[in-house]
Amino acid sequence: MNKKYAVEVEDLTMAYGDKPVLWDIDLHVPEGTLMAIVGPNGAGKTTLIKTILGLLKPAAGRILIYGRPYEEQRKLVGYVPQRGSVDWDFPTSVLDVVMMGRYGNLGWLRRPGQKEKEMALEGLEKVGMSKYAHRQISQLSGGQQQRTFLARALVQDAKVYFMDEPFQGVDATTERAIVALLKDLRQAGKTVVVVHHDLQTVPEYFDWVTLLNVRRIASGPVGQVFTDENLRLAYGGKVNFLARSMGAETAAIGGAYPRPVESVQQGR
């Protein structure tokens, strides 16, 4: 194995009660990749991110960051949650939110000081939000909120970033700015894994893509993996719907279950 993998997920299975949400997921993300995770609603994309980050407990499987278990590598990982997961009426300023990115490094009880403040201001500079530093977050537009979250993640100074639908509901300018930022990160050798909702822009924004629908349908470089066939497998004609509506035997469907086209580079 001469290529370094920033993220390795093996046999990850995650269930809510008795309903499986993620089945036997394998993922190997080389360092310095910009990867999109796509799939229909309910496919488990957010669950995957949350399980990787330790927010949810998997039924089986393991997660490695740069070859070591996630718990030991938290400082190497940055996170941008979904914008809607937070109450933006909370009384706090943009700068304050961004400084939260340093809390992990501060650890328990230590207070953020001048150094943290400066790092936060730098982060805001990178996303073009410097003049909003002292703005109350309820007064931000969607795009500005997203940038604030991004700045917070940048300030974590990580090597691997996980982002959950960062392009959802932002204006065109912000979208371009985010893409530029992602490309900068890749340039700097960082790895970025993004849950993405817009299939149209996958080839343009990302190098790698993972198609997910409870199972991993395919994963690899966009050129090789982002095919009609794989998309159909992931999105169109969900297997169970087809089976029921056509009254077909599951065995028949199973028999017609082709192996997805995957990148040869996937090997270990």
Place this chain on the structure above:
Amino acid sequence: MTTSQIEIQLIAAVVAVACALPGVFLVLRQMAMMSDAISHTVLLGIVVTFFLVGSMESPLLIFGAAAMGLVTVSLVELLNKTGLVKQDAAIGLIFPALFSLAVILISRFAGGVHLDADAVLLGELAFAPFDRLDILGLSIPKSLAVMSGILMLNILFITLFFKELKLATFDAGLAAAFGLSPALIHYALMGLVSITAVGAFDAVGSILVVALMIAPAAAAYLLTDNLSKMLGLAALLGIISAVGGYWLARLMDANIAGSMATMAGLVFLMAFLFSPKRGLVAYARRRGRQKWEFAQTSLAMHLMNHEDTPAAVDECTVAHLQNHLRWQPEFADQVLLKAQRRGYVQRENGSLELTDSGRTLARQALVR
């Protein structure tokens, strides 16, 4: 049993059913705490009506109190709409203020009257048989008469508007599209809750109205998915709580209303633990059984995923199961054994192979 005792149980049962019916909708609409708020603010309604009417015996008191219930709901909505506070905070702001106002008005201006704040809160069922009414030559306790009337009203309303209530509760948007005003239904329901609370406080006090409205309905919610059944079950469980509570109180020589609430809590606890489909015990048992099935299916899926790939050599071994699937050795062995016994998996010198039936099992998992 003496007549008094029978009457008390009867009143308790009637109160319980009258509370359980609107309670079902409160639980389903996630407005449970509104019952807490209303049952406190009715005191202000009573006080204000008393000042207007001058007598504690007037039937207008019920309407005044019910009106205050509606006022409470409107104020909460109003406050919520300003966007300055969220709904839970709105409730927590308004009802203590109104209640405090009532308490102060009482102690300041109504000192001599038989209107005690804690009477409202606590009620006293034991005295109910002594306050009697003459109806058609029959002497019945006043609370029984009043509560029965309220019960009739609740039953009438729910029966007449069953479809509308059902629709508005589960799909407000659709209801509006049909021309039903969800707001109207909301206020009508809250009006019922207010009237019921007022009638009931005489017997059980306001805090325990909450118990009788919410606990039996919540228990019923754990036992059925059908709205009509839920209403019936809630009523039944309410009666059990009421009568059971009465006997518990007699046993312990304790306050009847408190015992009824305790009993309602126990009923809920039973449902929470032992509901055949949704109870904790049933769930644990299902999980135990499912753990094995799940694991076997996982194994089959895992093998199917990796067979015929270059990595099969590594992935389809026994050692891999323990390592990468995070299964304890004993667990992995057990799963493997069961899978082999069921014919899903074959073992060939340390490497595992999926059989045809195993493959079917894996594919069926996709078909959920």
Place this chain on the structure above:
Amino acid sequence: MELFNDLLFDYTLRTVALGAATLGLVSGALGSFALLRRQSLLGDAMSHAALPGVVLAFMITGSKSPLVLMLGAAVAGILGTLLMMAVTRHSRIKGDSALGIVLSVFFGFGLMLLTFLQRNPDARQAGLNTFLFGQAATLLERDVITMAMFGGGALLLMVIFWKELKLLSFDVDFGASLGFSMRLLDILLTSLLVVAIVIGLQAVGVVLMSAMIVAPAAAARQWTDRLSLMIVLAALFGAIAGVSGAMISSLGSGLSTGPLVVLAISAIALLSFLLAPNRGLVWNWLQRRRSDQNLRVRAVLSNLYFLAQQHDNPEHAHEATVLQTMAFGRFGIQKSLAVLTDLGWVQQVDQDRWALTPAGAEEAERYLIGG
């Protein structure tokens, strides 16, 4: 004023006021977190749930010492909260129902125990009054000291874990991803809230505790967008309400402190909702009026300009009635004209006719065309 004199030198008033102030301070500060996490009614539930704890504490230890009873209350409060969490996590019962059930059932159970204890099923004689409404008037100095100690301890913990609590309240997922145990923090915050409630039960009783958790924080939120300032303001409002309630109660009208404190804090909240800058309703109404006014003035200026253009003379005068028909909203023409005159953009030519001044013409052009 004599009242303030009493405040300083009358032992009872001073004690009660201090006790109420302490309660207001602590519950105001800690209640802010409950408010922000949308757990406003948790205080209500916890304070009702405390009753069986108090009774059991007495039954087990035989002691009526406030410390013991408070401990019982705290244990019951925490137990109630844990049950609520368990019910919502392991069944389809939602949070509000769980709150209602725990609140009423625990309280009922406490009632049952209390009356059982006294072999007297009549709740009204059970001494429940003090639990329901508090007995601020009978607070002793050492009670207040106990309150202050526990309250102070809780506030200290809040300050120590400030950034962690901020994470917990604002973005749980992000906090967890950083490695902080959100569950432990949740338990910590809940415990602090329990302390605040247990302190307050003595003074204002069960029914009104929920107001002391919610109202100071809700009021404070309207005045500031900074969390630290909000907490301080909430504490301040709570303390003010406490002292006010105590003072009014001491005026001897037989009114008990609890409801007065609640009315005081509710009044503060109402005033905050109305008058606070930026968020306040009155403020917003005034802003809107001002911008409406602005628009109308601009419209009149523009209309004068358009009219004048038809005469090739920017200073051609027109009657006010003409302007009236052109404007949207028939009212306020005279007012707008007055404002414009003050600004020097319009002048009255004769009794009923108005014209643009050179400066006005310039302004109209700038507004309509360039700039």
